[in-house]
Amino acid sequence: MDALQPVSGIAGFIASVAKVVLVFAGVMLTVAYMTLAERRVSAWIQDRIGPNRVGPFGLLQPIADGLKNLLKEETLPAKSSKLFFLMGPMIALMPALVTFAVIPFAAPLPTHWGVVDMVVADVPIGILYILAITSLGVYGLVLGGWASNNKYALLGGMRASAQMVSYEVALGLSVVAVLILAGNVTLTQVVWQQQQLHFWFAFPLSLAFILFLASAYAETNRLPFDMPEAESELVAGYHTEYSGMKYAMFPMAEYANMVTSSALMATLFLGGWDLPGSWDNMFWYHGQLISGFAANGSVILAHPALWKTLLTFVAFAIKTAFFLVVYIWVRWTLPRFRYDQVMALGWKVLLPTGLGYVMLIAGATLVLDQLGLPWGFTYGLILTVLSGLATAGFLVFLDRGHTIFGAAAARDQKTIVRHRAGVPAQAGD
Amino acid sequence: MVDILFYIFAAVAIGSALGVVMSRNPVGSLLFMVATLASLAGIFVLLEAHFLAAVQVIVYAGAIMVLFLFVIMLLNLGHDYQKDLKWGAFSVLSFIVVGTLAGFLARALGAGSTGDVMSSAGGRSIDAAVSEFGAVGAIARPLFTTYVVPFEITGILLLVAIVGALVLAKRNV
Numbered sequence: 298m299d300a301l302q303p304v305s306g307i308a309g310f311i312a313s314v315a316k317v318v319l320v321f322a323g324v325m326l327t328v329a330y331m332t333l334a335e336r337r338v339s340a341w342i343q344d345r346i347g348p349n350r351v352g353p354f355g356l357l358q359p360i361a362d363g364l365k366n367l368l369k370e371e372t373l374p375a376k377s378s379k380l381f382f383l384m385g386p387m388i389a390l391m392p393a394l395v396t397f398a399v400i401p402f403a404a405p406l407p408t409h410w411g412v413v414d415m416v417v418a419d420v421p422i423g424i425l426y427i428l429a430i431t432s433l434g435v436y437g438l439v440l441g442g443w444a445s446n447n448k449y450a451l452l453g454g455m456r457a458s459a460q461m462v463s464y465e466v467a468l469g470l471s472v473v474a475v476l477i478l479a480g481n482v483t484l485t486q487v488v489w490q491q492q493q494l495h496f497w498f499a500f501p502l503s504l505a506f507i508l509f510l511a512s513a514y515a516e517t518n519r520l521p522f523d524m525p526e527a528e529s530e531l532v533a534g535y536h537t538e539y540s541g542m543k544y545a546m547f548p549m550a551e552y553a554n555m556v557t558s559s560a561l562m563a564t565l566f567l568g569g570w571d572l573p574g575s576w577d578n579m580f581w582y583h584g585q586l587i588s589g590f591a592a593n594g595s596v597i598l599a600h601p602a603l604w605k606t607l608l609t610f611v612a613f614a615i616k617t618a619f620f621l622v623v624y625i626w627v628r629w630t631l632p633r634f635r636y637d638q639v640m641a642l643g644w645k646v647l648l649p650t651g652l653g654y655v656m657l658i659a660g661a662t663l664v665l666d667q668l669g670l671p672w673g674f675t676y677g678l679i680l681t682v683l684s685g686l687a688t689a690g691f692l693v694f695l696d697r698g699h700t701i702f703g704a705a706a707a708r709d710q711k712t713i714v715r716h717r718a719g720v721p722a723q724a725g726d
Numbered sequence: 727m728v729d730i731l732f733y734i735f736a737a738v739a740i741g742s743a744l745g746v747v748m749s750r751n752p753v754g755s756l757l758f759m760v761a762t763l764a765s766l767a768g769i770f771v772l773l774e775a776h777f778l779a780a781v782q783v784i785v786y787a788g789a790i791m792v793l794f795l796f797v798i799m800l801l802n803l804g805h806d807y808q809k810d811l812k813w814g815a816f817s818v819l820s821f822i823v824v825g826t827l828a829g830f831l832a833r834a835l836g837a838g839s840t841g842d843v844m845s846s847a848g849g850r851s852i853d854a855a856v857s858e859f860g861a862v863g864a865i866a867r868p869l870f871t872t873y874v875v876p877f878e879i880t881g882i883l884l885l886v887a888i889v890g891a892l893v894l895a896k897r898n899v
Contacts, residue, residue, distance in 0.1 A: 381753065421861035425780035429767075432788025436760065439792070443753065443799050455799065458792050465789070481860045 301586045301601070304411030312413045317398075320417050324397050327621075328552040329359035335625050342629040362545075369541035374446050377538070381444035386539065386546035389437025392430045393553035399426050400560045401485050403570050403610035404579050405586065407601040412586060415570070415606060416485065423483035424472055427561060428465070431516065434550065435461045438518075438525060441547070442535035453534025456636065457525035460515055463643040464522075468512035470651030474505035474658045475565050478680075488569035489580040493589070496677035499566040503681070503688045504654050506566045508647055513558040515643065517551060520628040524636050559620035560613075567616045570609035577605050650691055657687060732772055739765040752798050756791060763787045776861045 304312050333348070333355060340347025349355040373379060403415035420426050435458050442454020475498055479487040491497050499506045515522040526534030536547045563569060571577065578588045579599040588599035634642070661683055670676050738761060745758035763786045770779035855864035869877055 378751070378753075384757075420776065421856070422776040422780045425777070425784065425862075429780045429783035429788060432784055432792075433760075433764075435788075435792055436757075436795070439795055439799070440753070440757075451799065455796065458796050462789055462792055482862050483860070 301407065301598075302411045303581070304408065304413050306410075308408075308410035312408075313417070316413075316415075316417050320397055320402070321394070324394065324553060324556055327556050328549055329363070331552045331555065331621060332362060332548070333358050334621070335628075338622070338625045339629045342626070366542050366545040371541045371543060372538070374538045377446040378444050381440050382538075383543070385437050385441025385444060385535075386543045386550070387437070388440060389434055389550040390546045390553070392434040392437075393550040393557065396427045396430045396554075396557045397560065399423055399484055400557070400564055401488060401569055402560070402613050403606045404577050405601050406603065406606040412601055414485070414581075415610070419483060419485050421483060423481075423485075423487075424476070424561075424565075425482055427557070428469065428472070431554070431557075432461075432465060434554065437550065438535045438547075441539065442525075445535070445538035447538050449531045449533075450535050450537045453525040453527075453531050453537070456527075456531075457518065457535055460518070460522065460524055460639060460643075463640060464512045464515035464647070467508055467643060467647035467651050468516060470648070470655055471505040471508035471512065472565070473655050474502050474651075477655070477658055477662055478502065484564050484569070485580065487565060488571055489578070490672075491568045492571050492575070492578040492580075493672055494677040495674045496681065497566060497568040497571070501677050501680035501684055502566065502658065503684045504650070504691055505658075505684075506562075507688065507691070508651050508654070509562065509565070511642075511647060513562065514624070514627065515639070517554045517558055517624075519551070519555065519624055521631040521634050522639055523633060524639055527633055529633075555621060555624050556617070559624065560617045562620050563613060563616035569616075570613040572609060572612045577609055646695070654687060657683070728772055732769065735765040735768040735772070738762075739769070753795070756795055756798060759794075760787050760791050763791070774856070777865050 303309075336358075337347040337349075337355065347355070348358045351357040351361045373382065398417040399420055401414070401416035401419070406413045406415060438457040439454040442450040442452075442457065445451070475487065476482055478494075478498065478501065479490045481487075487498075494501070514520075518525050524534075525531075526536065528534075531537070536544055539547065575589060579586055579601060580588075582596060585596060586599045586601065587596040589597045591597055658680070661680060665676055665679065670679075742758040742761035742765070746755050746762065749755040749758055763782060767779040767782040767787075770776075770782060855867070858864075859867055
């Protein structure tokens with residue numbers, strides 16, 4: 298049998314077009330059904346039934362919503378700049394849809410014409426591409442808010458820009474910890490290194506995982522960070538003046554961002570399409586598709602198969618869906634922060650923690666590499682213990698004696714109250 | 727293909743650069759600026775400088791220009807700034823400056839037009855570094871070995887600028 302080659306030429310072009318169409322359709326379909334999932338899950342959380350009239354289990358509800366938004370009257374606010382008002386939703390939606398392109402979603406698929414990588418574009422800058430494109434999405438929110446000629450919309454746009462710039466810093470720092478371990482910025486390499494470590498990065502980098510999760514919620518403007526559209530303060534924030542399809546593009550952008558960031562979290566911290574065991578490990582190494590290295594350093598060739606691609610795709614979909622459900626779950630569980638609390642959390646807690654953690658991981662990696670420890674299970678275990686300690690410290694600090702040491706905190710409180718009232722302390726306090 | 731893309735990006739870059747100075751609306755100027763930066767990033771990608779393109783968009787288009795937009799909206803510049811724009815002396819001066827710059831550019835292009843940049847020795851060594859260390863590693867290696875002292879001094883300079891800005895802001899509160 299010939300050595301496996303990546304697909305090229307006209308077949309490669311057809312494969313690329315097919316992947317673009319499939320990924321775009323997949324993301325759009327997920328976005329449509331996220332709106333239904335959000336309403337059904339929120340209904341269950343609040344002990345209601347939710348929309349179940351249109352089609353079986355309400356499955357045709359997104360189509361009905363889309364039709365309704367298309368047919369609704371489009372309103373334009375008076376004395377607003379029409380061009381910027383129209384550009385707002387477009388600029389918000391476009392970056393949200395193109396970021397998924399660099400995320401690998403299954404093991405490479407063997408075909409008659411060569412091996413097809415299951416990623417639309419494995420660009421050399423990988424995660425930096427996602428950071429770059431998502432940072433452009435904020436213009437849509439800000440422009441829409443400003444062009445609405447409405448003070449609440451303007452305040453929403455302001456909050457969006459301030460919040461997204463602030464949390465990009467913490468997000469970037471938590472990604473740096475991942476990149477130190479992965480050794481490169483391409484997401485295929487991030488998946489490959491997790492397979493070689495026998496640990497998904499959520500364990501050896503648990504604190505980075507928590508920081509990334511919190512920052513991703515702020516970047517997608519989801520509760521508890523949905524300050525730009527806080528309806529109790531700003532009517533509806535930056536999209537107050539929008540109606541019909543132009544309004545619908547803002548939630549579509551939000552859900553598309555959620556899908557991408559969930560897929561990104563699955564890739565960076567839960568191994569992407571990786572399943573436990575080394576049977577599915579595959580990586581292009583100097584032109585060969587390998588599944589690992591033998592003890593003497595020679596490569597072990599991989600055996601891609603259709604069933605492996607399908608199974609790993611299911612794994613990737615389940616991991617992404619998990620994060621999407623958590624997004625919805627958090628939204629209907631936690632109340633909204635105050636604006637100054639959002640800023641204080643980003644700049645005074647997440648940023649210093651992220652900086653310190655990057656130093657810790659960089660130092661630990663340097664020490665382990667100097668000791669000559671091979672990249673593998675022991676390496677991952679040491680980092681897991683170290684990160685576990687750091688995470689525990691961070692959680693205790695955030696908690697400040699409210700929940701973890703709740704009983705002790707309550708006793709202190711009682712003592713203080715008695716002391717103030719002039720009652721002497723009793724035994725058992 | 728690369729040539730066609732280059733001319734598209736170049737046309738967008740020059741067109742929106744003109745838009746920056748000619749737009750009557752400050753927000754319009756800012757958006758033209760973002761378009762210029764984005765098309766420059768596209769040209770960097772065509773030159774295989776992927777990392778530079780990503781940094782260009784992350785730092786300039788994604789962070790600095792957002793802060794500019796923030797300030798413009800906060801100050802809510804209307805059209806009352808237009809009477810401050812004085813023509814006459816300024817226009818003569820600006821024509822002199824632009825003419826001088828264009829002259830330098832024409833001279834540099836005329837002197838350097840021998841040979842294709844990407845097929846020269848510099849282009850090949852970049853290719854070798856990228857294939858060995860990856861797109862980021864190829865930049866990081868010289869930055870943290872040969873040029874580590876200038877790099878760190880630049881970092882200190884930026885820190886000084888941040889502290890200075892904070893001190894100036896605090897004084898007026």
